[in-house]
Amino acid sequence: MTKRSWPAGVTSWEDTVKFAQLLFGMDIPFENYSERLPHATEKSFLLFAKGACAEGRPLRKIQEFIPKQMEEIAEWEQNVRGNSSRPTKSQQMLGRDKSQVYYWSVQLTRASCLCRSVFGADAHQKHVPTSAEVWGTASKFAKLWDATLARNYAHFQTPHMRPIWLDRTWQVLWNWNDHKQHHHIEPHADLCATYNHLDPIASLSFGHGGVLTLTSNIKRSKTPVGPTKMLYQSDGDALLMAGQFQSEFLHGVPARRTWSELRSSSMYAGMQTWEKTGMSREIEMHQGAVTDDPHVRMNCTIRWHSSHFPGCPQAFADPSVLARPGELSTPAAGSRQRTPPKESSTQATQPLLTGAAQAPAARVQEPPVFSGIRRQDSADEQPSSSKTQRLSSLEESHETIRHLLACIDACVRHSELFALGTVDCLRRQLLIASEAVQRCGFDESKADGN
Ligand SMILES: O=C(O)CCC(=O)C(=O)O
Numbered sequence: 001m002t003k004r005s006w007p008a009g010v011t012s013w014e015d016t017v018k019f020a021q022l023l024f025g026m027d028i029p030f031e032n033y034s035e036r037l038p039h040a041t042e043k044s045f046l047l048f049a050k051g052a053c054a055e056g057r058p059l060r061k062i063q064e065f066i067p068k069q070m071e072e073i074a075e076w077e078q079n080v081r082g083n084s085s086r087p088t089k090s091q092q093m094l095g096r097d098k099s100q101v102y103y104w105s106v107q108l109t110r111a112s113c114l115c116r117s118v119f120g121a122d123a124h125q126k127h128v129p130t131s132a133e134v135w136g137t138a139s140k141f142a143k144l145w146d147a148t149l150a151r152n153y154a155h156f157q158t159p160h161m162r163p164i165w166l167d168r169t170w171q172v173l174w175n176w177n178d179h180k181q182h183h184h185i186e187p188h189a190d191l192c193a194t195y196n197h198l199d200p201i202a203s204l205s206f207g208h209g210g211v212l213t214l215t216s217n218i219k220r221s222k223t224p225v226g227p228t229k230m231l232y233q234s235d236g237d238a239l240l241m242a243g244q245f246q247s248e249f250l251h252g253v254p255a256r257r258t259w260s261e262l263r264s265s266s267m268y269a270g271m272q273t274w275e276k277t278g279m280s281r282e283i284e285m286h287q288g289a290v291t292d293d294p295h296v297r298m299n300c301t302i303r304w305h306s307s308h309f310p311g312c313p314q315a316f317a318d319p320s321v322l323a324r325p326g327e328l329s330t331p332a333a334g335s336r337q338r339t340p341p342k343e344s345s346t347q348a349t350q351p352l353l354t355g356a357a358q359a360p361a362a363r364v365q366e367p368p369v370f371s372g373i374r375r376q377d378s379a380d381e382q383p384s385s386s387k388t389q390r391l392s393s394l395e396e397s398h399e400t401i402r403h404l405l406a407c408i409d410a411c412v413r414h415s416e417l418f419a420l421g422t423v424d425c426l427r428r429q430l431l432i433a434s435e436a437v438q439r440c441g442f443d444e445s446k447a448d449g450n
Pocket residue numbers: 173175185190203210212251253299301355
């Protein structure tokens with residue numbers, strides 16, 4: 001039997017169901033898609049919730065938010081940054097030659113988190129603030145998300161077991177795919193140094209149908225393997241990938257023009273009738289598409305920052321979960337990144353959207369890496385009779401303040417909006433640190449008998 005971790009993590013099927021109820025409500029039907037995984041496992045969980053975000057459901061609104069947020073960013077590019085030549089570029093997921101657009105995407109975080117996961121094709125988006133409070137549309141999403149989870153949780157019978165995701169920093173990726181432009185994502189795992197495998201990743205689908213391929217990420221031979229399972233999602237459907245899913249499997253979003261080929265593969269046989277019907281309808285639409293109207297499918301993935309990059313106010317708020325610079329270039333503990341299989345020569349020349357952690361270059365090079373305000377209750381923070389130790393604690397506090405000031409400078413250098421969103425939080429942290437220094441100095445003078 002798998003270990004349960006609720007309400008602090010998801011490591012069993014029962015936990016996965018609870019998580020689904022927290023996000024989508026108690027009344028949502030769900031299916032255990034374990035049979036749909038490329039190999040049998042007790043460590044990974046795939047839950048499918050048909051219609052969890054369909055018309056009439058609270059999270060339906062996300063469908064409207066995605067294009068609105070994209071417009072808002074384009075307007076900001078134009079009006080605030082004066083980028084009138086390519087105001088939409090910072091939402092494009094670009095190939096290496098920077099000309100092919102794989103799909104469109106924006107990344108947002110719960111305020112006041114400023115972390116941005118960089119996945120490769122979005123490396124040119126780093127200047128766009130992620131914190132939801134900076135944007136009108138994202139702020140509306142934040143309100144909706146918090147209210148929906150709180151309302152769903154009110155129906156749980158366990159008030160003493162508050163799920164950590166009510167308080168944890170979420171990160172959303174909003175993707176916009178036009179089937180007619182052959183948008184797609186290569187097989188990859190959603191990995192980042194700030195993610196933790198105890199936090200499931202939810203994927204919500206809107207608009208036209210989408211196919212998700214699944215590939216086993218357990219290397220049995222030198223020959224790369226391709227996807228062995230696929231599933232179909234229609235408008236309003238939701239999926240949860242939980243447990244060790246991101247280490248054990250790769251997922252990919254094939255372009256609609258490849259679906260008729262996929263229909264002749266053995267993977268097709270494992271699909272349910274409604275999936276086959278939906279897929280066939282989209283194939284027909286693709287073949288019959290004549291007008292210039294886009295055939296849009298939107299996707300929202302919801303992930304969680306269980307730690308934060310240096311410079312993020314959330315890292316100051318809880319230094320115990322700070323992602324240290326050394327971790328930035330390696331995947332988070334429990335997650336393993338592999339090169340996705342190259343199935344054809346075409347794919348080999350395309351960018352690998354692995355989701356692997358890449359530190360935002362500017363931040364890694366920046367000197368102000370906040371080493372954290374030490375917790376009062378930590379063992380090495382106990383009162384000591386040694387004057388040397390007391391002095392070093394005072395010095396550390398001074399060091400902390402120096403780092404905080406440097407962080408503020410870095411924020412200001414980074415961009416005006418970035419600074420606006422964080423300065424208040426940084427100021428508060430600075431005050432806490434300065435009070436700590438005062439206390440330290442006061443304790444020291446008492447100990448010296450002054
Ligand atoms: O579009 C989808 O269904 C999945 C999107 C995805 O895998 C991603 O954004 O990482």
